[in-house]
Amino acid sequence: MEKNLTELLALLSTAEVEGDKNKTIKVVAYDSREVVEGTLFICLSGSKVDGHSYINQAYAAGAVAVLVEKPVKAPAGLTVIQVPSTRQAMQAVVPYFFDYPARKLRMIGVTGTNGKTTTTYLIRSILKQAGFRVGISGTIQTLIEDRILPVKNTTPDVVELQTVLAEMVNAGIDYVIMEVSSHALALNRVAGCEFDVGVFTNVTRDHLDFHLTFENYIDAKAELFRLLGRQDGHKGNKAAVINIDDDAGSAMLANTNCRAITYAINQAADIQAQSIDVQAAGARFHVASWLGDFALALKITGIFNVYNVLGAIGAALAEGVDIKLIRQSLESFSSVPGRFELVDEGQDFAVIVDYAHTPDGLENILRTARQFAKRRIIAVFGCGGDRDRTKRPVMGKIAAQMADVIIATSDNPRSEDPDFILTEIEAGIKPELAADKKYEKIVDRRQAITRALTLAGRDDIVIIAGKGHETYQILKDQTISFDDRQIARQILRGLR
Numbered sequence: 001m002e003k004n005l006t007e008l009l010a011l012l013s014t015a016e017v018e019g020d021k022n023k024t025i026k027v028v029a030y031d032s033r034e035v036v037e038g039t040l041f042i043c044l045s046g047s048k049v050d051g052h053s054y055i056n057q058a059y060a061a062g063a064v065a066v067l068v069e070k071p072v073k074a075p076a077g078l079t080v081i082q083v084p085s086t087r088q089a090m091q092a093v094v095p096y097f098f099d100y101p102a103r104k105l106r107m108i109g110v111t112g113t114n115g116k117t118t119t120t121y122l123i124r125s126i127l128k129q130a131g132f133r134v135g136i137s138g139t140i141q142t143l144i145e146d147r148i149l150p151v152k153n154t155t156p157d158v159v160e161l162q163t164v165l166a167e168m169v170n171a172g173i174d175y176v177i178m179e180v181s182s183h184a185l186a187l188n189r190v191a192g193c194e195f196d197v198g199v200f201t202n203v204t205r206d207h208l209d210f211h212l213t214f215e216n217y218i219d220a221k222a223e224l225f226r227l228l229g230r231q232d233g234h235k236g237n238k239a240a241v242i243n244i245d246d247d248a249g250s251a252m253l254a255n256t257n258c259r260a261i262t263y264a265i266n267q268a269a270d271i272q273a274q275s276i277d278v279q280a281a282g283a284r285f286h287v288a289s290w291l292g293d294f295a296l297a298l299k300i301t302g303i304f305n306v307y308n309v310l311g312a313i314g315a316a317l318a319e320g321v322d323i324k325l326i327r328q329s330l331e332s333f334s335s336v337p338g339r340f341e342l343v344d345e346g347q348d349f350a351v352i353v354d355y356a357h358t359p360d361g362l363e364n365i366l367r368t369a370r371q372f373a374k375r376r377i378i379a380v381f382g383c384g385g386d387r388d389r390t391k392r393p394v395m396g397k398i399a400a401q402m403a404d405v406i407i408a409t410s411d412n413p414r415s416e417d418p419d420f421i422l423t424e425i426e427a428g429i430k431p432e433l434a435a436d437k438k439y440e441k442i443v444d445r446r447q448a449i450t451r452a453l454t455l456a457g458r459d460d461i462v463i464i465a466g467k468g469h470e471t472y473q474i475l476k477d478q479t480i481s482f483d484d485r486q487i488a489r490q491i492l493r494g495l496r
């Protein structure tokens with residue numbers, strides 16, 4: 001992929017340029033560490049550091065032009081392009097640089113506080129069953145069919161995202177199913193994505209450190225539906241698939257001006273689940289849709305997964321997939337890594353690793369476990385550092401109300417003091433703790449898991465929440481290898 005700088009400048013009507021405009025741009029990058037010969041280096045005024053202070057490094061590494069949003073001193077020979085907002089300019093330039101890959105793909109975006117990853121994997125399995133070549137972009141990894149690429153964020157920023165979409169086009173992918181986080185919508189990392197289908201799962205408390213108010217958070221999610229309704233003239237047949245049981249569903253509908261497909265359990269909708277029976281081995285229910293009714297016997301469980309399945313059905317029906325294929329694929333779908341993942345070493349109690357890291361996620365997982373718990377529920381969980389602090393006592397309270405033994409521990413403390421995070425969680429636990437319940441605070445996550453598995457007896461359920469598929473623990477000065485599933489397995493073997 002190569003472009004002449006003059007082509008890129010034609011997209012930036014307000015740019016002031018100093019230096020040679022006739023240059024070949026081979027790469028675009030906003031991180032000086034990724035600059036190579038022929039790069040257009042984009043300076044973002046970040047929340048931690050200022051990209052403008054890396055111009056000399058970028059030049060030394062081979063940058064030929066630099067996009068800035070304030071006056072800078074640049075080495076002679078470097079073309080300097082000043083615009084009012086580099087983030088906005090990047091959103092115009094980068095999709096063009098990659099020849100608008102999203103226009104050659106069907107793009108399905110899934111947004112919501114919880115259920116995005118699960119819903120994207122469900123949709124993938126249906127579209128694969130229907131014979132399509134499918135890519136995924138999301139929290140766990142990027143998938144180009146079965147090829148795995150690592151990811152940093154749930155939704156990558158414009159450069160990584162357009163790079164990956166261009167690769168998807170090269171690989172002959174038909175559908176890209178993308179998790180679209182609220183951060184990505186607020187920062188418009190999804191510029192150039194030109195979604196065909198948007199799915200809304202739910203909104204509950206999270207990320208208030210970034211969005212500041214719950215209203216802003218909801219409005220960030222609604223941006224997916226505003227984007228969907230924008231007539232870009234490149235594609236047709238757009239649809240918004242919306243969970244109307246969620247209070248914010250109406251805000252998503254109000255921002256939708258393409259075809260809307262609603263789904264629900266508690267009320268009539270275009271797709272509704274009825275007669276739900278939740279068992280440990282899976283949920284069974286009846287689906288009523290405008291295209292016909294059918295029964296489903298899933299291998300995944302919990303009411304929350306019934307919602308995820310309804311969202312996936314909505315996206316598949318919007319794309320014209322046959323109901324028979326939808327049924328076949330959903331009934332054989334067994335799991336998503338780190339979501340309600342069972343760790344079985346032949347012990348006489350259940351061990352479940354789950355990615356619940358929000359109050360709603362934790363409540364759902366504990367409620368689901370309670371539906372088939374024969375004895376106690378032992379919950380091990382924590383809250384991330386450098387993330388929304390307001391959820392800490394709320395999650396503490398939920399654990400104290402819904403589990404029998406609560407072990408609070410670290411979950412990616414990042415730059416914060418892990419003990420302080422636990423104190424904030426504890427503030428929610430203590431007032432709710434009934435006399436017959438046990439609570440312990442163990443900073444070291446391995447020790448916390450060991451304690452939980454040692455305490456567990458026949459027919460108990462141990463839930464290790466918050467990290468799911470993650471294979472690391474982010475500490476103040478280092479990131480260490482850490483996989484809840486592997487560690488639980490090791491400890492269980494040791495206990496035998």
Ligand SMILES: CC(=O)N[C@H]1[C@@H](OP(=O)(O)OP(=O)(O)OC[C@H]2O[C@@H](n3ccc(=O)[nH]c3=O)[C@H](O)[C@@H]2O)O[C@H](CO)[C@@H](O)[C@@H]1O[C@H](C)C(=O)N[C@@H](C)C(=O)N[C@H](CCC(=O)O)C(=O)O
Pocket residue numbers: 030031032033043044045046047048049050051052054152153154155156157181182183184
């Ligand atoms: C708050 C937030 O979203 N921050 C994102 C933002 O970082 P930032 O603006 O703070 O950037 P910065 O670190 O100050 O750096 C500024 C600029 O200097 C550049 N730089 C920096 C160092 C250097 O040596 N050279 C250099 O050029 C950086 O590349 C950047 O362009 O832009 C970066 C590049 O795109 C992102 O990696 C970063 O995500 C950080 C890592 C993050 O933790 N984000 C989380 C909160 C997030 O986005 N989460 C959502 C939601 C998850 C969910 O679903 O629950 C997600 O989509 O993952």
Ligand SMILES: Nc1ncnc2c1ncn2[C@@H]1O[C@H](COP(=O)(O)OP(=O)(O)OP(=O)(O)O)[C@@H](O)[C@H]1O
Pocket residue numbers: 112113114115116117118119139154179201202304305307308338339340354355356357360361362364365468
């Ligand atoms: N529809 C849902 N409603 C509420 N909770 C859910 C739902 N689906 C899953 N969960 C819970 O939330 C956890 C995370 O699920 P999932 O990874 O699918 O969500 P996500 O939206 O992708 O999360 P993230 O924002 O971290 O990317 C699960 O492990 C489960 O405990």
Ligand SMILES: N[C@H](CCC[C@H](N)C(=O)O)C(=O)O
Pocket residue numbers: 154357383384385387411412466467470
């Ligand atoms: N995508 C979410 C994941 C949180 C997972 C939890 N393990 C944590 O690190 O807080 C975030 O970045 O806020």
Ligand SMILES: [Mg+2]
Pocket residue numbers: 116117118138139140154179
């Ligand atoms: Mg996710």
